[in-house]
Amino acid sequence: MIHLxxxxxxxxxxxxRDPLESGWAIENFWAHWGLFGVGILVFVLTIVMGFxxxxxxxxxxxxxxxxxxxxxxxxxxxxxADAVKVMLKEDxxxxxxxxxxxxLAPILIFVPVVLMFAVIxxxxxxxxxxxxxxxxxxxxxxxxxxxxxxxxxxWGSNNKYSVLAAxxxxxxxVSYEMPMAFAVxxxxxxxxxxxxxxxxxxxxxxxxxxxxxxxxxxxxxxLAELQRTPFDLLEAESEIIAGYxxxxxxxxxxxxxxxxxxxxxxQSAIITTLxxxxxxxxxxxxxxxxxxxxxxxxGVIVWMRAAWPRVRIDQLMGFAWKYMLPLSLxxxxxxxxxxxxxxxxxxxxxxxxxxxxxxxxxxxxxxxxLRGGAQVESQG
Amino acid sequence: MQTELITINMGPHHPSTHGVxxxxxxxxxxxxxxxxxxxxxxxxxxxxxxxxxxxxxxIPFTDRLDYVSSMAQNFGYCLAVEKLAGIxxxxxxxxxxxxxxEMQRIVNHLIAVGFLINDLGALQTPLQYMWREREKLVDLxxxxxxxxxxxxxxxxGGVSQDLPPEFLPALxxxxxxxxxxxxxxxxxxxxxxxxxxxxxxxxxxxxxxxINASASGPVLRASGVDWDLRRDDPYSIYDRFKFDxxxxxxxxxxxxxxxRMEEMMQSYRIIKQAIEEIPEGPIRAKVPNLxxxxxxxxxxxxxxxxxxxxxxxxxxxxxxxxxxHVRAPAFINLTxxxxxxxxxxxxxxxxxxxxIDICLAxxxx
Numbered sequence: 238m239i240h241l242x243x244x245x246x247x248x249x250x251x252x253x254r255d256p257l258e259s260g261w262a263i264e265n266f267w268a269h270w271g272l273f274g275v276g277i278l279v280f281v282l283t284i285v286m287g288f289x290x291x292x293x294x295x296x297x298x299x300x301x302x303x304x305x306x307x308x309x310x311x312x313x314x315x316x317x318a319d320a321v322k323v324m325l326k327e328d329x330x331x332x333x334x335x336x337x338x339x340x341l342a343p344i345l346i347f348v349p350v351v352l353m354f355a356v357i358x359x360x361x362x363x364x365x366x367x368x369x370x371x372x373x374x375x376x377x378x379x380x381x382x383x384x385x386x387x388x389x390x391x392w393g394s395n396n397k398y399s400v401l402a403a404x405x406x407x408x409x410x411v412s413y414e415m416p417m418a419f420a421v422x423x424x425x426x427x428x429x430x431x432x433x434x435x436x437x438x439x440x441x442x443x444x445x446x447x448x449x450x451x452x453x454x455x456x457x458x459x460l461a462e463l464q465r466t467p468f469d470l471l472e473a474e475s476e477i478i479a480g481y482x483x484x485x486x487x488x489x490x491x492x493x494x495x496x497x498x499x500x501x502x503x504q505s506a507i508i509t510t511l512x513x514x515x516x517x518x519x520x521x522x523x524x525x526x527x528x529x530x531x532x533x534x535x536g537v538i539v540w541m542r543a544a545w546p547r548v549r550i551d552q553l554m555g556f557a558w559k560y561m562l563p564l565s566l567x568x569x570x571x572x573x574x575x576x577x578x579x580x581x582x583x584x585x586x587x588x589x590x591x592x593x594x595x596x597x598x599x600x601x602x603x604x605x606x607l608r609g610g611a612q613v614e615s616q617g
Numbered sequence: 618m619q620t621e622l623i624t625i626n627m628g629p630h631h632p633s634t635h636g637v638x639x640x641x642x643x644x645x646x647x648x649x650x651x652x653x654x655x656x657x658x659x660x661x662x663x664x665x666x667x668x669x670x671x672x673x674x675x676i677p678f679t680d681r682l683d684y685v686s687s688m689a690q691n692f693g694y695c696l697a698v699e700k701l702a703g704i705x706x707x708x709x710x711x712x713x714x715x716x717x718x719e720m721q722r723i724v725n726h727l728i729a730v731g732f733l734i735n736d737l738g739a740l741q742t743p744l745q746y747m748w749r750e751r752e753k754l755v756d757l758x759x760x761x762x763x764x765x766x767x768x769x770x771x772x773x774g775g776v777s778q779d780l781p782p783e784f785l786p787a788l789x790x791x792x793x794x795x796x797x798x799x800x801x802x803x804x805x806x807x808x809x810x811x812x813x814x815x816x817x818x819x820x821x822x823x824x825x826x827x828i829n830a831s832a833s834g835p836v837l838r839a840s841g842v843d844w845d846l847r848r849d850d851p852y853s854i855y856d857r858f859k860f861d862x863x864x865x866x867x868x869x870x871x872x873x874x875x876x877r878m879e880e881m882m883q884s885y886r887i888i889k890q891a892i893e894e895i896p897e898g899p900i901r902a903k904v905p906n907l908x909x910x911x912x913x914x915x916x917x918x919x920x921x922x923x924x925x926x927x928x929x930x931x932x933x934x935x936x937x938x939x940x941x942h943v944r945a946p947a948f949i950n951l952t953x954x955x956x957x958x959x960x961x962x963x964x965x966x967x968x969x970x971x972x973i974d975i976c977l978a979x980x981x982x
Contacts, residue, residue: 299742300741300742300745301745301746301748301749302745397623397625398625400623401623401644401647401963404646404647405647466738466739466740467738467811469738470964476633476963476964476967477963478631478632542740543740543741543742544739544742544805545738545739545809545811546734546737546738546739546809546811546812546815547737547738547739547811547815547964548811548814548815549814549815549962549964549965550647550962550964551647551962552814552815
């Protein structure tokens with residue numbers, strides 16, 4: 238059942254070949270790379286604008302507001318106006334900043350976001366290297382580069398608020414990588430493949446139903462990786478101003494903004510492919526299903542931002558290490574046993590797994606208390 | 618491992634200092650080791666300015682003390698002058714004063730809780746819900762005196778204008794709707810696990826310390842001290858109304874938030890009783906234009922939304938006070954801040970600071 242990825246020299250040659258064989262892409266290797274390289278950039282930038290508009294319009298009625306509606310129909314041109322404004326702004330570098338690090342951080346934060354899209358299939362065979370045989374590994378690895386960029390931004394700015402945010406970023410992102418990786422591992426066990434495209438193909442039942450606990454944990458970890466509410470401690474406005482990008486202005490700030498929303502697309506797309514059966518869906522064109530699902534996932538993230546406050550740093554860490562990590566290990570164990578004894582993609586496993594998830598979540602929550610005591614604790 | 622403390626100047630420019638307040642915070646990583654509050658960035662010298670104004674001209678100054686609850690400030694000042702000059706206020710004016718003051722308390726607590734949740738990191742949403750209710754009350758104030766802010770409504774010996782005929786029906790309509798919206802706030806905030814875990818057990822002000830710091834208002838009551846001037850030293854006509862005084866137990870941020878929410882409901886009760894009983898009649902006593910109170914001094918205090926608001930007046934028999942001192946509740950509550958936050962996380966510092974509910978215009982005067 239578990240097909241180990243083929244290793245060795247063949248790996249590289251298979252990069253270019255698979256999308257070609259799927260029949261959609263152009264025959265020429267370089268044309269393929271050029272097309273999808275530019276395509277991904279255009280896709281990311283357009284969807285970022287779409288996301289910014291979507292977030293602002295979607296959160297507005299929840300906050301009893303109207304949202305942007307002056308620029309263009311339904312305010313659709315608001316992101317364009319924002320982009321023009323931000324590009325015209327003066328770029329200010331603090332006198333005492335570490336100039337090189339300060340300059341590199343906004344670039345470094347945007348690159349992994351774009352890289353992640355290389356292995357995400359919009360539909361079967363459509364993508365730069367959708368069938369990369371270490372695709373999931375690639376996603377996890379590239380995604381964690383962001384920590385370094387955030388730390389560089391915080392350190393290079395020579396601002397105390399930024400340094401605080403940088404310290405928080407390392408703690409937060411490194412902690413949440415672990416349960417995230419375990420959640421992905423369960424998916425890999427069931428689908429028997431590391432290729433993102435293959436995982437979607439295997440999903441006759443969306444893994445969100447089949448592996449509810451993995452789905453929930455991945456979603457929470459994605460929120461932490463994205464620094465979205467309730468884990469937006471890195472840019473906690475009421476505490477540390479704008480966090481690590483306090484000292485950035487103009488286009489450099491825009492890069493952080495782009496990376497933030499680009500990361501949101503990337504994580505929404507990963508959740509869509511790993512847990513919501515990617516492009517699959519009735520009636521509509523598969524690519525459209527993919528985009529609808531991405532926006533739906535992002536909609537939930539925005540909804541959370543509208544409704545929830547932020548957790549504290551010790552609660553954040555406690556939640557990752559004391560609650561999510563043990564549970565994700567147990568979850569992995571359960572999924573592994575299921576994989577050994579049954580073909581895991583079976584309908585009767587859905588209610589069983591949901592029951593296990595509910596039992597584990599509430600059972601562990603009974604033993605796990607976040608409330609109060611922080612003041613007393615830290616004085617001891 | 619060698620570590621160093623960081624010293625950060627939080628403010629006067631900071632998103633959550635509620636004005637131009639500055640804290641010099643010494644941090645050990647995320648843990649607050651020392652806090653040094655610094656006031657004075659909004660000092661306008663109101664107390665000195667008042668010495669050159671007539672008693673009536675000072676009323677607009679009181680609007681600008683705690684601009685979130687101007688009506689209560691008007692009330693406290695007028696009460697002090699009336700006590701000094703021995704003026705009897707007509708019955709109807711007393712009722713109007715109580716009604717607008719309790720409306721003002723609801724407004725203040727809505728804003729206090731809204732910004733507290735904002736400080737907790739819930740970007741805008743609860744605040745906007747509270748803002749909606751506040752807007753309705755502010756519309757009512759506008760109907761009453763033409764102002765949405767800094768009302769300058771009360772006069773020595775009464776109020777400036779009678780209630781317009783459409784005011785009471787509009788207020789009744791608001792009161793009919795309010796419990797529903799109040800339930801909405803409770804549903805949105807009370808059971809939220811993150812709010813609970815962030816506020817319970819943080820920013821504790823023990824009972825004894827609260828008394829020693831001379832704290833007052835919701836901050837004092839949250840620490841378990843059952844003390845409300847409206848009940849324990851009744852001024853105006855508060856002894857005619859039935860209401861409860863919500864009291865906390867632990868004195869943490871959660872209690873301060875809960876006390877404010879409960880007080881809104883008690884204010885609602887008081888307004889309900891007051892609009893049933895309000896009599897017809899004059900709205901202002903006969904007071905000379907240039908009031909010359911007899912020589913002497915007076916201290917009058919009211920339960921303002923933020924705590925005990927006191928006015929100390931010294932008269933030398935002329936048209937202007939010799940000394941005009943304000944006991945600003947926010948200022949005195951703020952002095953307890955340091956003890957509440959030492960040893961906590963920096964995030965708790967912000968929340969605790971928000972839960973004291975200061976208005977910097979009142980702190981600095």
